[in-house]
Amino acid sequence: MHDLRALRADPAAFDAALARRGEAPAAIHIASLDEDRRAAVTALQDKQARRKSLSKEVGALRRTGEDSTALEAEAVQLREDIEKLEVLVRELDAEIRDCLVLLPNRLDDGVPEGADESANVVVHQVGERRDFAFPPREHFALGEALGLMDFETAGKLSGARFVVLRGALARMERALGQFMLDLHVQEHGYTETAVPVLVNEAAMFGTDKLPKFADQSFRTEDGRWLIPTAEVPLTASVAGDILPASALPRRMVALSSCFRSEAGAAGRDTRGMLRQHQFQKVEMVSITAPGDSDAEHERMTRCAEKVLERLGIPYRRMLLCAGDTGFGAARTFDLEAWLPGQDAWREISSCSTTRDFQARRMNARYRPADGAGPEFVHTLNGSGLAVGRTLIAVMENYQNADGSITVPQALRPYMNGLAAISAR
Template sequence: MHDLRALRADPAAFDAALARRGEAPVAATIVRLDEDRRAAVTTLQEKQARRKSLSKEIGALRRTGADSAGLEAEGGRLRAEIEGLEILVRELDAEIRDALVTLPNRLDGGVPDGADETANVVVREVGERRNFAFAPREHYALGEALGLMDFETAAKLSGTRFVVLRGALARMERALGQFMLDLHVQEHGYTETAVPVLVNEAAMFGTDKLPKFADQSFRTEDGRWLIPTAEVPLTASVAGEILPASALPRRLVALSACFRSEAGAAGRDTRGMLRQHQFQKVEMVSITGAEDSDAEHERMTRCAETVLERLGIPYRRMLLCAGDTGFGAARTYDLEAWLPGQQAWREISSCSTTRDFQARRMNARYRPGTDAAPEFVHTLNGSGLAVGRTLIAVMENYQNADGSITVPQALRSYMNGLAVVSAR
């Protein structure tokens, strides 16, 4: 949600910020609605004051037996006018809110211009890409040949974009999640949190998933939503609160199932596990004060990078351009892992700062000092990492000529010492 006062103070700058995302100017419309609302509120307050005064005058006349019919008639007219103004104020409030909630966050000044991912900027590349003595295969070819990755059975059970993992690959997926959680908790200071995967509409709205992304999420018949990421319950856990400054930064991490309808993804990544309706992800969330959020963004991104470094997966950090930055983000770093089977870089983590955009939607604040007025917190979120995509990266980077997969050293203690995944 945007700060209406900031918009009112500099509507031209607001429209210029939206233009970077390809949005049409809206400031004049919102300012007009706000002016109409403030005028209606002023008139409403004047009439309420007159009605209160009138009530005293009528009471005084009645006590003396004087005729109060004229004043009572005026009171009746005021009552009707007040009711009409209250309705008008509520309608204008709703119009302003509806206009604001559909607008994306303002971008950080350092975000590069550009319409799509082709304008994203490589910040750095880390790790050596392996030179294979054979033609590396994609993960699904490896998994199916091993008999440990079954898309046919998953389609029979659930339809497309699902997978059944068996044996050592199922265990490796579990090992990856546990390894990531342990790293973030024990070395990075996050608090492990188990969260519901069903949330209410307020949680989805507060974390900017509604109304913009309703078609990309699954909704149950009782009105709850399956989470697209644990960012939703982790971030929304501070909704409506005023936190003491001593409670910040609050760093939370969760491993959860995530669910996405993949609306608009027809024909994209139809083979394999890259784009699934259900997947596991380790999600990091930080709640900070305004002055710390930029440093926290760098810190969070480094936490995600550390996972890839410990696993020995080549990756690169990308600074997303204006046209590729997500709706709620002010700035985003994507981490892309090298997949030798595809001979391509693919996103494996996205780390974003939303500044106070989400906090305004869910009224999450903190008190900088004992006597200070509350201020909105800043919220950040990042994948640490997407577990299924990390499994893909491990399989493709650690594959052997005979189709087996070497287990990265960092995972072996989580897999009872297993060194190689081979056909079951």
């Protein structure tokens, strides 16, 4: 959500920020609605004040036996006017809110210009890509040949974009999640948090998933939503709160199932596990004071990078351009892992700072240590990592000519010392 005061103070700058994302100007329309609302509120307050004084005047006339008919008629008219103004204020409030909730966050000044991912900027690249002595295969070919990755049975059970994992691959997926959680908790200072995968509409709205992205999530018949990421319950856990400054930063991490409808993804990544309706992900969320969020963004991204470094997966960090930065983000770093089977870099983590955009939507604040009035917190979220995509990266980077997969050293303690996955 945007600050109306900032919009009123510099509508040209507000529209210029929208234009960076390819959005149409909105400031003049919203400012006009806001002027109408403020005028209606002023008129309402004036009439309420008149009604209060009128009540006293009518009472005084009645006590003295004087005629109060004219004043009583005025009171009736005031009541009607007040009711109409109250309706008008509510309608204008709703119209302003409906406009604001569909507008994306204001981008950080350092976000590069560009319409799509082709304009994203490589910040750095880490790790050497392996030189294979054989043509590397994609993960689904490896998994199916091992007899441990079954899309046919998943299709029978649930349809497209699901998978059944068995045996050592199922264990490796579990191992990856546990390894990531342990790293983030024991070394990075996050608090492990188990969260519901069903949330209410307020939680989805507060984390900017509604109303704009309703078609990308699954809704239950009782009005709850399956989470697209644990960012939703983790971030929404501070909705409506006023936190003491001493409680910040608050760092939380969760391993959860995530659910996405993948609306608009027809024909994209139809084979394999890259784009699924249900998947596992480790999610990091930080709640900070405004002055600390930029440093926290770098810290969070480094925490995600450490996972890839420990696993020995080549990756690169991308600073997303204006046209590729998500709706709620002010700035985003994507981590892309090298997938030799695809001969391509693919996103495996996305770390974003939303500044106070989500906090305004869910009224999450903190009280500064100097005793000043409450201010909105800043919220950040990042994948640490997407477990299924990390499984893909491990399979493709650690594959062998005979179709087996070497287990990275970092995962072996979580797999009872297993050194390689071979056909059963």
